[in-house]
Amino acid sequence: GAGVSQSPSNKVTEKGKDVELRCDPISGHTALYWYRQSLGQGLEFLIYFQGNSAPDKSGLPSDRFSAERTGGSVSTLTIQRTQQEDSAVYLCASSVTYSSRGNTIYFGEGSWLTVV
Amino acid sequence: GNSVTQMEGPVTLSEEAFLTINCTYTATGYPSLFWYVQYPGEGLQLLLKATKADDKGSNKGFEATYRKETTSFHLEKGSVQVSDSAVYFCALSDVNSGYALNFGKGTSLLVTP
Numbered sequence: 001g002a003g004v005s006q007s008p009s010n011k012v013t014e015k016g017k018d019v020e021l022r023c024d025p026i027s028g029h030t031a032l033y034w035y036r037q038s039l040g041q042g043l044e045f046l047i048y049f050q051g052n053s054a055p056d057k058s059g060l061p062s063d064r065f066s067a068e069r070t071g072g073s074v075s076t077l078t079i080q081r082t083q084q085e086d087s088a089v090y091l092c093a094s095s096v097t098y099s100s101r102g103n104t105i106y107f108g109e110g111s112w113l114t115v116v
Numbered sequence: 117g118n119s120v121t122q123m124e125g126p127v128t129l130s131e132e133a134f135l136t137i138n139c140t141y142t143a144t145g146y147p148s149l150f151w152y153v154q155y156p157g158e159g160l161q162l163l164l165k166a167t168k169a170d171d172k173g174s175n176k177g178f179e180a181t182y183r184k185e186t187t188s189f190h191l192e193k194g195s196v197q198v199s200d201s202a203v204y205f206c207a208l209s210d211v212n213s214g215y216a217l218n219f220g221k222g223t224s225l226l227v228t229p
Contacts, residue, residue, distance in 0.1 A: 100215070
């Protein structure tokens with residue numbers, strides 16, 4: 001597609017349930033990034049992918065969070081046993097490559113997660 | 117580690133006023149610097165960037181100069197418009213994190229007619 005596409009755009013879930021958030025990057029972009037945006041924390045970097053590989057998972061908030069990317073394209077961020085503090089906007093972004101200085105990173109509209 | 121500090125908002129200005137939003141950074145390497153903007157109800161968009169010292173990024177009347185000696189990348193515009201009302205984020209990236217962006221907390225700007 002023309003831009004980074006994320007789904008769902010809005011998700012309300014009950015505490016304790018699992019959720020999956022999907023990101024479809026710009027075609028041909030090898031680098032993919034996940035961020036979380038919340039009122040108290042600003043923009044928090046979660047994880048990045050070089051192709052299908054995530055070299056550093058230390059930014060994930062807890063072991064309830066996981067992410068994968070397949071075929072060098074679509075990525076899924078999974079949150080298990082959701083908690084109210086997980087409520088936030090989850091942003092996906094992509095760029096042409098992960099190895100070029102000054103890369104422009106393009107963001108999707110985000111998935112707004114509310115845990116009740 | 118890397119970090120970005122930008123001035124707290126909200127900033128309220130009258131139309132045609134001069135805008136400065138301060139941004140300073142700490143980096144272990146030699147980062148690239150960015151300003152992103154988030155208009156109400158929209159996603160993050162790149163506003164401008166600079167990849168080396170003394171570079172000036174510019175777009176839509178906004179400018180920022182990469183100052184290595186003061187580790188700063190302040191955003192300026194000579195005459196703001198109501199349509200510039202948005203949240204502005206300063207960010208850096210470097211090779212150590214796969215060029216992922218490390219953002220400041222954002223500065224909300226409201227321009228009144």
